[in-house]
Amino acid sequence: MKKFLIACFLFVVTVNVYAKPEDDRLALREFFAQRFPDMDLNEMINGLYAFDEGAREQWLEMEDFPPYEIAVEEGEEAFNEPFANGKGYADCFENGGIGIKQNYPRFDEGSGEVITLEYAINQCRTDNGEEPLPWQTGELAAISAYMAFTSRGNKMSVVIPDDPRAISAYESGKEYYYTRRGQLEFACENCHMQSAGLQLRADRLSGMLGQATHWPVYRSKWGETGTLHKRFRECNSQVRAKPYEPQSRVYRELEYFLSYMSNDMEMNGPASRR
Amino acid sequence: MKQLIPALASVSLAVLTLFAPAMAADATEYQAALTEARQTLGDAESKVQLWSTSEILLEDAEKAAASGDFNLAVKLATEARLQGELAVATAEREKQIWQSHVPK
Numbered sequence: 001m002k003k004f005l006i007a008c009f010l011f012v013v014t015v016n017v018y019a020k021p022e023d024d025r026l027a028l029r030e031f032f033a034q035r036f037p038d039m040d041l042n043e044m045i046n047g048l049y050a051f052d053e054g055a056r057e058q059w060l061e062m063e064d065f066p067p068y069e070i071a072v073e074e075g076e077e078a079f080n081e082p083f084a085n086g087k088g089y090a091d092c093f094e095n096g097g098i099g100i101k102q103n104y105p106r107f108d109e110g111s112g113e114v115i116t117l118e119y120a121i122n123q124c125r126t127d128n129g130e131e132p133l134p135w136q137t138g139e140l141a142a143i144s145a146y147m148a149f150t151s152r153g154n155k156m157s158v159v160i161p162d163d164p165r166a167i168s169a170y171e172s173g174k175e176y177y178y179t180r181r182g183q184l185e186f187a188c189e190n191c192h193m194q195s196a197g198l199q200l201r202a203d204r205l206s207g208m209l210g211q212a213t214h215w216p217v218y219r220s221k222w223g224e225t226g227t228l229h230k231r232f233r234e235c236n237s238q239v240r241a242k243p244y245e246p247q248s249r250v251y252r253e254l255e256y257f258l259s260y261m262s263n264d265m266e267m268n269g270p271a272s273r274r
Numbered sequence: 275m276k277q278l279i280p281a282l283a284s285v286s287l288a289v290l291t292l293f294a295p296a297m298a299a300d301a302t303e304y305q306a307a308l309t310e311a312r313q314t315l316g317d318a319e320s321k322v323q324l325w326s327t328s329e330i331l332l333e334d335a336e337k338a339a340a341s342g343d344f345n346l347a348v349k350l351a352t353e354a355r356l357q358g359e360l361a362v363a364t365a366e367r368e369k370q371i372w373q374s375h376v377p378k
Contacts, residue, residue, distance in 0.1 A: 024376065024377075027376075027377040027378055028377050030377065031377040174376070175372055176322065178372040178373070178375045178376055179322075179368045179372045180364060180368055180372075181322070181323055181361075181364065181368075182325055182326065183325045183326070183327055183357070185364060187368075187372070187375070189375050193375075236326070237326055240325055240326045240327055241323070241324070241325060241326060242319070242324040242325060242326045242328075242329070243326065250322060
């Protein structure tokens with residue numbers, strides 16, 4: 001009887017302590033709903049342009065001839081170019097790779113790892129005897145931009161399966177997001193939750209919701225289209241934390257958490273930012 | 275007075291010889307500082323908390339040692355170690371409190 005009561009107590013404690021990803025997501029939306037009561041939260045997929053009307057107008061004008069358009073065209077061409085073995089990217093993905101970005105990152109039960117879209121693109125190449133592409137810009141970012149373009153309008157639908165490895169990956173990404181680091185001791189949360197919408201030098205800081213819906217991004221600062229992990233590295237450098245390699249386990253798990261937080265929001269990649 | 279000069283010179287030399295190791299670092303001291311720094315930075319990295327500045331300090335320390343400037347090499351390696359210690363302290367503190375920042 002005593003053992004049974006202890007087991008019941010531990011079960012209740014465990015259930016209460018563990019916050020499910022969906023609870024996290026809803027609590028996050030509530031956080032931003034209270035922070036910005038007059039704003040449609042779905043506007044946050046547009047980053048800083050959700051907060052800054054002047055910058056938004058300039059951005060909308062730029063969208064008439066978007067700077068990422070070249071990447072989308074080059075990406076489409078590269079996507080349709082067959083590999084040496086005659087196969088292509090379409091053979092590696094569900095629905096021929098069209099309109100599927102909202103499902104990434106996904107958890108792969110076989111390897112027990114988080115697979116981002118860029119990771120899957122290079123995996124497709126190596127599985128077919130091709131050399132992997134550089135992770136952050138260039139052809140890989142272009143193919144990802146094309147695949148994102150075909151996914152516009154779909155809703156982010158990242159799944160955290162009931163698998164301890166998937167939950168652990170999600171939790172690791174979450175811990176990373178909320179942990180202060182680097183010489184300046186900033187967490188992602190400090191800028192993109194506490195300070196979301198506030199002015200930082202010449203720009204406003206984007207909010208965490210919708211941060212994963214619009215990648216890859218053409219940043220004027222970069223002068224090219226780059227991946228989310230390029231931005232992760234930049235953020236780390238800005239707070240003087242050692243950046244990880246693009247597509248490292250740390251960054252893939254961070255993307256997993258970040259993307260889940262944007263679930264049910266519209267995919268709008270690729271995008272342009274300052 | 276002239277007789278005192280050699281004696282004073284001898285005493286001065288002896289004093290200088292006595293304190294020389296404390297004033298000028300050597301390769302042994304540098305190696306010890308480097309090993310300590312590497313261990314601390316390894317600890318910080320294992321806790322996902324390495325600063326972007328620390329490994330650069332170690333590289334600069336290695337360059338200084340290669341050019342024979344062990345004083346500078348020890349100084350840089352020590353600074354790297356101190357950065358590593360601060361990073362580890364951040365890691366240990368954040369491990370306890372990061373969850374309090376998650377909206378409930």
